[in-house]
Amino acid sequence: MKRRYISLIAAALLITPAYAMAADEAAVNGSVELGVRGVDDQDNSAKFQEYRDLDDGLIGNFLLDAYKGPYYFELQGDNIGLDDQDYWLKGGQYGKFKYKLNYDETPHNYSFDAKTFYSGVGTDTLSFSGAAPAPEANWNSFDYSIERKKYGGELEVSLGTPFFVKIGASRLETEGVKPLAGGDFGGTVEMPEPVDYQTNDLNLMAGYRSKTMNFTLTGLLSSFDNNNLYLNWENPFALATETSILPPENDYGKIGANLTMRELPFMSTFSLNGSYAKLEDDFSISDLTLTAPLALNQSTFDGEVIYTNLAAVLVSQPTRELDSRLYYRYADKENNSDIISYDNGLGTIESNATDLFDYSKDDAGIDLGYKLPWQSKAEIGYEYQYVDRHNRPDAANNTDNTVFLQLKNSLSEYVTAKLKYSHLERDTDTDFDLTGVTDTDAEYIAQFVQRYDATDKSRDEIKLSLEFYPLDTLDLGLDYSYIMNDYDEVVLGRTEDTRHHVYLDFLWHHFNFLNLGGFAGYETTDADADHYNFAAGSGVPPQLADPTVDDGNPSSYLWNQEIEDNFWTYGLSSQIRLLEDALKLVLSWEYQKSNGKSTFSSQGATPLLDLDAYDDYSKKRLEAKIVYAFSKQLDINLGYVFEKYTYKDLQYEGYDYTPNASTYLTGAYADYDYEANIAYLTVRYGF
């Protein structure tokens, strides 16, 4: 609270001299809003305050604009003194230079009142005393929460010439605690991971701009620092200290160039972009306090990834009716990181040689638009994409061919309609090396698993959009989309998913008395997947890693899962002017509901039980506010907000911190439900 008062005073001090300086022969305007807020949240839910600081106490915002001759100055502050406060300042001389400074705090609250048997929460060492964790009643309480603080500045100078230089710097500090997994088949422990990151960025841009051409060169230097490279924790099952490795520090540098040329023949504009980026890190096994595994080939790791991008776009309008867009994009990720290998203790050499992923993408396309009679326009397009991947044997490369057709009509001044259909065909090649692998080896199944992100598929998509303007005072909108992915070659994995989305909104003005708006949305998704349950080589007869044959062992069987998600939402908002220019009532109501369901079918002996509460939730929000203006400069705001959130999910229902002998949990994400009331009173003074 003390910090908030200090911030409010600091804000006032910041405004006063700027106001005084600018007030002389200058145009100055702005506002200051101060007030109090009371919050009733008996559930103390992190979800309620996920990205917000909603505590009792003082609240305030301010705004200041000043203009004097060619100079301008803009200042704004929101949520002064709170954990979600932000401030920015802009200024400069028109056509010559401009600058910007900003500061922002954003909390991310995951779960309040989590608990653990460990001491040392927030540090890189988690331990407990004795031979076993303390009873749950004696665990330590803590919050899973992260605070991000970002500050930066930017200066652009052009001095009224076509040339300009821009330099910017920013720093992002992230601190807090988030959940981390630890353990193995011997037992699982959920524990607090310390977060203490800093990301420092330096941006440079220089260029030339004219009526017919823009040319820019850009550069970025970014370093990521982590004050906790590892987390040492005492494994309560093995009674030994283990080490989890946290995100490595890295340096990222990027240079880029852009050339855009306008007013070319056929009313064309051409743009060429290119960039080169290098990402590096290096660390040693001793940095991470790790014990070297057997036969480790080297104790240091030098990581290097190169990103190369190129894009060229040409848009033209050779006739009044015809327009076109031609484009080509190339993206490449090259992985030059070190190969690490060691003996896994079972006499087998393990290596990351098959884990270092790189890829290249070529993407080219053409869109043609043609204006038809009756205020209509037709557009057709074709896109070709080829992706080549290294270390992805299930999708070594794929070729996508996409076509689309779009029709638009706005003949009636009351309606604009747009209909689009697109179709994608993906053809994927695999590159498995299963030499020496038999159907009693687990690896044998790899050839039957097709992953939805890159496997063969066809996709159909239809989008309809309607905008109605039946009255001067009424706007209506409707969007509908249908998307169907058919993964037609899949043996194991997702076989199909279908989506229907419908959205509506309206806005109605009744003179100056009433503004009424509303929206509604409905989304449904059906996804279907086939899977195979087996333990390769075990049992009699041995279970086989081949889902296409019957191995005669009842423990291996195919099963299918169908997931259905339904989501709907609606909202209404109104602004009613009860007394012209003096009294205004603002009301809004929002509701959303999500229902998920998973049904199974199985060839196994035991029937599978459907999941009927699967990310089910409802969320309600009501806000009522009265604004009374004493004058154009002074008004008072009295508001009330009610929020309620209910979450139901079989993965969290009956939450237990020690559900079995091999699991210790901390309560991460287990405190979602809340019902809260907020009341506030503010006074705003404008000048």
Add this chain to the structure above:
Amino acid sequence: MGLLPASTALAATAGEGCADCHQQMVNSFDTTFHAKIWKGMGEQHGCQACHGDTDAHVADPTMQNVLAYQAKGGSAVDELSAKCLACHDSDTHMSMWKMSQHSRNDVSCFNCHTMHATRGAVDQPTKCFTCHREIKVAVNKQSHHPIIENKIMCTDCHNTHGTATQHMIKEDTVNQLCYQCHAEKRGPFIWEHPPVEENCLICHSPHGSRHAKLLAEKIPNICQDCHDWSQHPGTPYDASRGFNGSSPNNRFFARSCLNCHGAIHGSANFNHTLRQ
């Protein structure tokens, strides 16, 4: 307040008579960001600078006789954009406007910018939601980036005035964009997870999701869609595996796969068998 009397603002052009019908607009003209900038740069422009020759409109005051910036009954989008671009097409962020999806879908400057406002900034995300209804619904879902909390602006990720990229994102690839805020996920890692390295959007819905962590599908399903393997990855996790089920299983309840696999975005551990 007031830099120029309304009559002076108009007298600079041949637009005298505008105030007869548009008195409120004319009287407040000096407070607009356009007027402030012009004055700051020593330039004088009146209504005609944006609305074109108004003589015909004065004689016959219909919208057809003037450049009218409005959706219903307004002027052709091409004409309106061309008028704005006459001054703005060399702006660095505007240089690729004609390549933008907005331009190609007949969105013009006035659809987002209020030319007579005191500040030039667009009211994000509210203005964007007037067309992008599906995004409005997404960002209000239980799992979302802090967009409705005004901590992330649409323009933090998108250049709405045009880029050479898909969906007008401001970086060359999706991952390079995400890494700007999530630098801890950049790597390079010793052990990589290929889809993570190729495209964050394979697993995440960036605007919002009904599933935690902006995931496109719930865990363990999103993992099992790719990881069908011997033993537990291929095992069905049904209602019996929950806390209240007949055989609770830590591969299903609470954070499911993430109860054990803590390095799904990549691992810097020299020893892979530890999976941490």
